[in-house]
Amino acid sequence: MTILITGANRGIGKALFDGYQQTGQEVIGTHRQAKAGAMRQLDVTDPASHATLAADLAKTQLDLLICNAGIYKDKGQSLTDGYPAQMWAEEFATNVTGVFLTIQHLLPHLKRSGAGKIAIISSQMASDTRAPGGSYIYRASKAAALNLGRNLAADLKTQGIAVGIYHPGWVRTDMGGGSAEISVAESASGLMERFAALSIATTGCFETWDGRAHAY
Numbered sequence: 001m002t003i004l005i006t007g008a009n010r011g012i013g014k015a016l017f018d019g020y021q022q023t024g025q026e027v028i029g030t031h032r033q034a035k036a037g038a039m040r041q042l043d044v045t046d047p048a049s050h051a052t053l054a055a056d057l058a059k060t061q062l063d064l065l066i067c068n069a070g071i072y073k074d075k076g077q078s079l080t081d082g083y084p085a086q087m088w089a090e091e092f093a094t095n096v097t098g099v100f101l102t103i104q105h106l107l108p109h110l111k112r113s114g115a116g117k118i119a120i121i122s123s124q125m126a127s128d129t130r131a132p133g134g135s136y137i138y139r140a141s142k143a144a145a146l147n148l149g150r151n152l153a154a155d156l157k158t159q160g161i162a163v164g165i166y167h168p169g170w171v172r173t174d175m176g177g178g179s180a181e182i183s184v185a186e187s188a189s190g191l192m193e194r195f196a197a198l199s200i201a202t203t204g205c206f207e208t209w210d211g212r213a214h215a216y
Contacts, residue, residue, distance in 0.1 A: 002062055004028045006044055006102055007069030012121065012168050015188035016066060028057075030069070044069045044098030045090075050105040061112040064195060066119045067099045067145075074137040088137050095141035100148060107161075116161045119195050120149040122206070124167040129215040146206060146216070153204035162203040166194055169209040182209075 003020050007013040008029025020027040030042035030053065040056065043049040071094045077083050099120055110116030124130055126142035146165050153163035168191060170181045190209035198205070206214045 001064065002026045002028070002060065003064040003066065004030070004062055004106065005066040005068055006030045006042060006098075008039065009033075012184055012187055012191070013066075013068040015184040016068065016191065019185075019188045019192055042069075042102075044102055045093040047101060050101045054105040054109070057106075057109055059112070060109055062106060062109040062116060063113045064117045064119065065103065065106055065110060066121070066195070067102050068121045069098055069102075070095045070121065070142075072135075072138045074135055077135075077137075079134075079136075083136055091137045091141050092144070095138075096144045096148065099145055103152065110161055111159065114160060115200075117195065117198050118149075118152065118156075118161060118163045119191070119198065120145055120163065120165045121168055121191075122146045122149070122165045124208070124214060126167075127206075127215055150204050150206075157200060157203055160200065162198050162200050164194065164198040164202065164204075165206045166191060167206075167208045167214055 003025055005013050005016050005027065008017040009031035013029065017027055017029045029039045031039060032041065032043050040053055041049070042053050071091055073087050073091055074083055077087075103118060110118065122145045123138075123142040125135065125139045126146040128143070131139075149163050149165040156163060169187045187209050190211070194207055194209065194211060206216060208214050
C-alpha cells in the first residue's frame, strides 16, 4: 500500500508518517521545505506546487491520501479588534482550498488503486453541535473542510474512492497545547485504525480518532 500524507513534518502528520513506516508501508510525506526522498515539497496553497508534485509522482498508485496539513492562526484573537481579513484568507487557503487542490491533483493517482481512500483531518470544532464561541476562522475553515469531504464522498463513490473525515482528538502538539488530552502517538494509532476501516460502505463518515461517530 502506498500512502501520501500532507503536513508530515510535525505533530500528527509526523506521527502518522512514522507509524506507517514502522509497519513497512510505502509512505510519502510532504511539507513546504522538503527537498527530496520520502519527504516531498508541497505548499498546499500553491496550485503550481501541486502540479509539480503530481507530475513528480508520475504513474504512482496511491491507496490512501491523508489531507493533514492545516494552520490555526486565530487562536486567542479578540472579537473586538482581531480576526483580520488576511488571516481569514490564509487559514482558508490552507485548511480548505489546500485540501481540495491536494485531492484534485492526486485524484488520477488514487484512481489507479481501484479502491483508493481519502482521509481529511478536520476537527470537532467543525461541528455546529459544539459552538462555545471564539476561534471563528479555524472553526469555519474546519466546518468547510467537513462539508467538502461530505460532498466529495458523494461524487467519488461511483468511482470506488471512499472519503472519511476525522477529528484527531485534542492532541498535545504545538497547535493543541501542552494541556491537551492525548499524545500524538495515541491520536495517530487511532486514526490509522479508522483509515483501515474506511470503505465505500462508510464513505462520508465523520468520526473521532477512537472510533465514535461525531455529530455534524
